[in-house]
Amino acid sequence: MTIEQLKAAAADNLWAAIAPEIMIGLLALALLVAELVLPKKRHGIIPLISLSGLLGVFLGLLMNFRPLDLGGTTFNGLLRHTEGSQFLRVYFVLCALLVTVLGIIALKKQKMPKTEFFSIVLVITAALMLLGQAHNFILLFVALETVTVGFYILVSYTRTNPLSLEAGLKYLILGALSSALLLFGIVLLYGVAGNPAAYASSTNPMDFDALRVFLAHNPDNFLASVGIVLVLSGIAFKIGAVPFQIWVPDVYQGAPTPVTAFLAVASKAAGFALLMILAGVFSSYSGLVITVLSIMAGATILFGNFAALTQHNVKRLIGLSGVSHAGYLMLGVIAALTPGVGSQAIGAVFFYLAAYLLASFAVFGVMTHLAGSNDSDQELDHYQDLVKTHPFLAGVLAIGLGSLAGIPPLAGFMGKLFIFMVAFKAELYWLLAIAVVGVVVSIYYYFGWIKAAFFAHWRPPLPADSVADARPVRAAVSLPFGVLLGTLATASIVLGFYQGPLGAWLLGR
Amino acid sequence: MSDILFHLFSLLTVACALGVVLNKNAVASALCLLVCLTGIAGLFVLLDAFLLAVLTVFVYAGAVVALFLFIIMLLDMQGGDRKPFTKASIVAGAASVGLLCTGLYTFIVRGHIDSPALSDTPAHGSSLRAYAELLFTTYLLPVQIVGFLLLIAMLGVIVISKKFEGLEDIK
Numbered sequence: 001m002t003i004e005q006l007k008a009a010a011a012d013n014l015w016a017a018i019a020p021e022i023m024i025g026l027l028a029l030a031l032l033v034a035e036l037v038l039p040k041k042r043h044g045i046i047p048l049i050s051l052s053g054l055l056g057v058f059l060g061l062l063m064n065f066r067p068l069d070l071g072g073t074t075f076n077g078l079l080r081h082t083e084g085s086q087f088l089r090v091y092f093v094l095c096a097l098l099v100t101v102l103g104i105i106a107l108k109k110q111k112m113p114k115t116e117f118f119s120i121v122l123v124i125t126a127a128l129m130l131l132g133q134a135h136n137f138i139l140l141f142v143a144l145e146t147v148t149v150g151f152y153i154l155v156s157y158t159r160t161n162p163l164s165l166e167a168g169l170k171y172l173i174l175g176a177l178s179s180a181l182l183l184f185g186i187v188l189l190y191g192v193a194g195n196p197a198a199y200a201s202s203t204n205p206m207d208f209d210a211l212r213v214f215l216a217h218n219p220d221n222f223l224a225s226v227g228i229v230l231v232l233s234g235i236a237f238k239i240g241a242v243p244f245q246i247w248v249p250d251v252y253q254g255a256p257t258p259v260t261a262f263l264a265v266a267s268k269a270a271g272f273a274l275l276m277i278l279a280g281v282f283s284s285y286s287g288l289v290i291t292v293l294s295i296m297a298g299a300t301i302l303f304g305n306f307a308a309l310t311q312h313n314v315k316r317l318i319g320l321s322g323v324s325h326a327g328y329l330m331l332g333v334i335a336a337l338t339p340g341v342g343s344q345a346i347g348a349v350f351f352y353l354a355a356y357l358l359a360s361f362a363v364f365g366v367m368t369h370l371a372g373s374n375d376s377d378q379e380l381d382h383y384q385d386l387v388k389t390h391p392f393l394a395g396v397l398a399i400g401l402g403s404l405a406g407i408p409p410l411a412g413f414m415g416k417l418f419i420f421m422v423a424f425k426a427e428l429y430w431l432l433a434i435a436v437v438g439v440v441v442s443i444y445y446y447f448g449w450i451k452a453a454f455f456a457h458w459r460p461p462l463p464a465d466s467v468a469d470a471r472p473v474r475a476a477v478s479l480p481f482g483v484l485l486g487t488l489a490t491a492s493i494v495l496g497f498y499q500g501p502l503g504a505w506l507l508g509r
Numbered sequence: 510m511s512d513i514l515f516h517l518f519s520l521l522t523v524a525c526a527l528g529v530v531l532n533k534n535a536v537a538s539a540l541c542l543l544v545c546l547t548g549i550a551g552l553f554v555l556l557d558a559f560l561l562a563v564l565t566v567f568v569y570a571g572a573v574v575a576l577f578l579f580i581i582m583l584l585d586m587q588g589g590d591r592k593p594f595t596k597a598s599i600v601a602g603a604a605s606v607g608l609l610c611t612g613l614y615t616f617i618v619r620g621h622i623d624s625p626a627l628s629d630t631p632a633h634g635s636s637l638r639a640y641a642e643l644l645f646t647t648y649l650l651p652v653q654i655v656g657f658l659l660l661i662a663m664l665g666v667i668v669i670s671k672k673f674e675g676l677e678d679i680k
Contacts, residue, residue, distance in 0.1 A: 009646035018650075028657075113673055119661075153665030
C-alpha cells in the first residue's frame, strides 16, 4: 500500500466513535490500579468506582443516543453504528451495572479475590458492546472470543466449589468447540467469496457488505450454504439453542449467581444481536436460514420447557427456562427474515430482550440475596415461607417470575405478545402453535417456584439428631438493594401497561 | 516437484494428526502434534505464505507444544486404562462416523471451487511488511481488543490458580 492509502486507513479509525467502550476498558484497568495503590481496608470502594463509572457511561450513552455517525461505518468498515447497536450498547451497560451490584452481594459470601471479578465484567461488557456493532468477521470473532474467555474465568470464579470448576471446564471445552464451528464457517465463506475465479468475488470477503453482495450474486453456492449453517451453529451455542444447549444446566448451576445472570441475559442478547446482523448478511439464503432456525426454534422451545419441569435446583430451572426464552426470541429472528415484517420483528426482539432483562435481574437479585455460602446449592425448598419472613422479596420474585412466564399485565407478556404478533404476520403458524404449548407448560414450573415461596406445605418431621434446617440463613435486605429490586419489579409492571417512547421507537420503525 | 512435496507434506500431516488421537502415551501424542504442525508449515511454504509458515513453527510448534510437554510432565500423566465402550457409545460413534462420511462425501461431490492458476494469484500474505501495515492501520482495533483478551486471560490464571491468604480481613 502507498503512504496515502495507509494514512487514509489510519484516519478512518475514529476512536471517538467508540468512546464508551474505551472508557469502560480504561475503567477496568483503573480498578486493577486501585487495588494496587489503595490500602487493604479501603478495597471496599473498588466496586463502587466501577459502579459510578458504569453509571456515568450509561447516562452519557442515553444523552448521546443519536451520534452524528449513526448509520455509517467506522474503522475501515469493522464497525457499523445503527440505532439497534446503540440500543444494545445501553442494554449491555445496564447489564454490567446490575451484575456488578449482584457481584458485590455474592462475593461477600465467598473468600475470593474481588477486584478481578469487576474488572473482567467490565472488559466483557466493552467487548459485548463492540459485538453489537460488528460489521466484519475479524472483529466479530475477536470480540466474541474476548467475551467467551472472560466467561470461562467468571464461570469457574468460585474455584473452591467443585461444581463451579466443573462448570468452567465444561464451558471451556464446549466453548472451544463452538468457536471452532464458527471459525470453520467463517473460513468457508471467506474462501468462496474471496476466490478470484468466482463471479462477483470480493477482495475483502470478511466485510459483511462485500459478503452480502457476493451471496446475492451466487444464491445457490453449496460451500457458502455449509459456511452459513456452521456460523449459525456457532452462534446457537452462545444462545443455548437446541441441539447446542447441552452445557446450559450444568454451567448455570455451577457458575456464581451474578455470572449466571450475566450469561443468561447479556451473552444471550449478544447472540441474538449477531443473529440479526448476520440474518441481514445472509438474506439471499433466507430459505436455508429460515429452515435451520425454525427447526432449532421449535426444538428449543419444547426442550427448554419440558426439561425445566423436573428441576428442583432453581439455577438449573432458570437455565432451562432461559433455553426456552431463546426459542421464543428465535421466532422473532425468523420473522425478521420475512420481507415486510423485518424491522418490526427486530423491534419486537429488542423489546423482549428488555423485558427479559428486567424480569431476570429481579429473579436473580432475589436468588443472590437468598443464596448461602454454597452458591450452587439453591433448591426450591429453600424458598419455603419466604412470604412470611421477607414479603418484599417474595413480591419481587413473584413479579419477576410472572413476567418471565408471560402473565398479563407484566412486561414479559407484552414481549411475548409482540413476538407472537410478528410471527403471525410472517405466517409461522406451526412455530406459533409450539410456542403457545411452551408458554402453557412454562406456567407450571414458574408457579411451582411461586408456590414454594408463598404457600406453606407439609414437611416430614426431622429426625432428632439431624441439623434442624439445611436452608441458608436469610439476612435482611439492605435499603439500596431493596430500592434496586423494587425499581426492577416496578419497571416490569409499568412496561407491561405503558410501553411509551421505548415501545413506539422499537415497534414503529 | 511441488506436487510430490504437497503429497509428502499432506501425508505427514494427516498421519501425525491420526497419531495425536490414537496414541495412548500423552508425550508421544504431543510430539506427533509437533510433527503435524511442521507438516502444515511445509504446506504453507508451498503456497508462498512464508510468514504464516514461520509463525506456525514459532508459535505452535515452538511455544504451544513445548507448553503442552511441560504440563504433561508436571502432571506426570500416565496413559491410564481406557474404559471399555458401552453399547450406547458404539451406536453413537457409528452414527456420527456415518454422518461425517456423508458430510465429507457431499463436500467432495458438490463442494467444487473453480480455482485460478496459482501463478496468477499474487501472494499478499508473504511479506511481513504488508502484514504489519494492515495490523497497524485497518485492523488496529482488533489488535487492541486482543490486548484486553490477553489481559483478562492473565487475570483469570491468577484468580483460578493462586493461593490467597488472609482474605478474611478484606471481607
